[in-house]
Amino acid sequence: MTAIETRNLTKHFRDVAAIDDVSLSFAEGRVHGLLGRNGAGKTTLMKLLTGQIFATSGEMRVLGQSPLENPQVLAQTCFIQESQKYPDGFRPLDVLRIAEGLYPAWDQELARELIADFRLPEKRAIKKLSRGQLSAVGIILGLASRAPLTFFDEPYLGLDAVARRLFFDHLLADFADHPRTVILSTHHIDEVSNLLEHVVLLDEGRVAISEEAETLQNAAIEVSGRRDEVMAFTAGADVLHLQEIGSLATSTLHAEPGSVERARAAGLQVAPVSLQNYIVHRTTAAAAAPVA
Amino acid sequence: MLDESKPLFIAVAEQIEDGILDGTYPEDTPVPSTNELAAFLRINPATAGKGLNRLADAGVLVKRRGVGMFVTVGAAELLRRRRRDDFARAYIVPLLREAAHLGIDPENSPR
Known part of the structure; x- marks a missing residue:
């Protein structure tokens, strides 16, 4: 089953196409990575899919229906925004109490456990929380809501390494016990790459990649050795990146069946190439392409 | 912890294989569940499951409905036989290549 499907989805802000002719599909019950540089359109896409803003053109189906003003879809959707605003005077306690009434599958016990793990001061005004603590509020909401469709927009902001690990482990454990569709947008690709099953890379509002994570993790290899030998090996190959120092060279290229064996045989x-490095290469290569 | 140069599910399968070969998982006993493996290795449960299924397809593990995956009787011998076949390609060939780089003659191995 498909959780989300978009066709030619486009969103203009004045003359800027923040989302440009995006046709995507997100399968149900998986963890999807939504990646891309700042300003690539990730947040705009998530806002469109959760009915917070209106598309300029194109179509979308979320859990089989249009999400716009659709309580049936929205009750099953949890969107954890990077810059979520809360009413003045609200404390984490108040937010969680309201969330309990909003999400049919809310798990209060999990919420309590997460508050303890993240050491969130639940009675302190949200305005006085640190950036990391604010992120923790969102993470607790996102996990304890157990919404069939959960969006996390840069949930890691301001979190220390311990808290990031906590989020990862809780997400993994809860996803294993309560499978659902998760769309995770983050710049910390290396930290989540083993969790992602499918990856979408946006670049300037367009879909640069929509692919199985496993395929991407083996999509490129890095070969290094004597410069002339590297050059001979990579001649005609799809090279993503080349670095040279003295008589040595390192080249990142798209792997083809047998590439690894042939490179080793060539000495x-x-x-x-990690998912993060592959994404970096693909993004900068795409950015450089029109100039070349 | 996992071999990064291989697809993740293959690295998972190989780690279980190692456990069978070194006696961590004796024959006819259960191996960790998909979710246990996922949490321990910090990988997606689907990937962990794919690794286990690969071993089930190879006859190394057997599914017992409602209980989990068990090590097949004879699995260790099966793995040993298969890995012996891979041994030359994975270890001997690179060894000889490195020896050649270093000017070591395999016939007159150094002390």
Whole structure:
């Protein structure tokens, strides 16, 4: 089943196309990564899919229906925004109490456990929380809501390493016990890459990649060795990045079946390319393409 | 902890295989569940499940409905036989190549 489907979805802000002709599909019950540089359109896409803003053109189906003004869809959707605003004087306690009434599958016990784990001062005014504590409020909401469709927009902001690990482990454990569709937007790609099953990369409002994470993790290899040997090996290949120092070179290229074996046979060192590095290469390569 | 140069589910499968070969998972006993593996290795449960299914398809594990995956009787021998076949390709060939780089003659191995 498909949780989300968009066709030619487009959103203009004045003359800027923040989302430009995006046709995507997100399968149900999986963890999807929504990646891209700042300003690539990730937040705009999530706002469109949760009915917070209106599309300029195009179509979308969320849980089989249009999300616009649709309580049936929205009750099953939880959107944790990076810059969520709360009413003045609200404390985490108040937010969680309201959330309990909003989300049919809310788990109060999990919420209590998370508050303790994140050491969130639940009776302090939200205005006085640190950036990391504010992120923790969102994470607790997102996890304890158990919404069939959950969006996390940069949930890591301001979180220390311990809290990031907490989020990852709780998300993984809760997802395993209560499978649902999760769309995770983050710049900390390396930290979540083993959790993602499907990856969408947005670049300037367009879909640069929509692919299985496993495929991407093996999509490129890094070969290094003597410069002339690296050059000979990569001639005609789809090279993403080349670095040279003296008589040595390191080249990142798209892997083809048998590439690893052939590179080793040619006496080159072969290393895997992490999802994060692959995304970086794909993004900068795309940005450089029109100039070349 | 997992071999990053391989698809994740294959690294998961190989880690279970290692456990079977070194006796961590004796024959006819259960291996960790998908969710236990996922939490321990910090990977998606679907990936962990794919690794286990790969071993089930190879006859190394057997599914027992409602209980989980168990090590097949004879699994260790099966794995040993298969890995012996891979041994030359994975270890001997690179060894000889490095020896050649270093000017070591395999016939007159150094002390």
